[in-house]
Amino acid sequence: MRYHKKIRLNVDIYRRPDMPCSITICTKNKKPIFSNTEIAQGISKLLKEIAYSNNIPIYAYCIMPDHIHLLLSASEKKGIVEFIAEFKSLSTRLAWNYNMQGVIWQKSFYDHFLRKGEDIKEVAIYILNNPVRKGIVQEWNEYKFSGSFVYDL
Secondary structure, three states, rough: OOOOOOOOOHHHHOOOOOOOOOEEEHHHHHOOOHHHHHHHHHHHHHHHHHHHHHOOOOOEEEEEEEEEEEEEEEEEEEOOHHHHHHHHHHHHHHHHOOOOOOOOEOOEEEEEOOOOOOOOHHHHHHHOOOOHHOOOOOOOHHHEEEOOOOOOO
16 A cells, blocks of 8 residues: 655644745746746736735745745635645736746645744745845845835845
């Protein structure tokens, strides 16, 4: 008998507004879809619209060429899993407007709920510094496709 490893925690934790979570969503086959600045701008705008309409706090986001980092919490209106599903669905449709075809995202996503000793602003700054660590920019605030909808960083 084969056992499949359960990759998700109990579903209730994804609905708790008091539990900030760091999420990484990769494109299918690590295709650098967001190297196209028009798609990256559209994804950034879409992320903001969906977050605001669902009262989801996005403490930090960073749209890299082949993946996206988010630091967020659930809201009373929507849980993290449902939010990510909506984002992936609508962003796929947006990518199709730029002649992308088929599935653009890998299945599921990586998550890490912040622990008591982890400072949310430090994690946010770590996420924002992704393009610096990859050598794309010298300073995180030079990168057009990252920021926060909560903090004035």
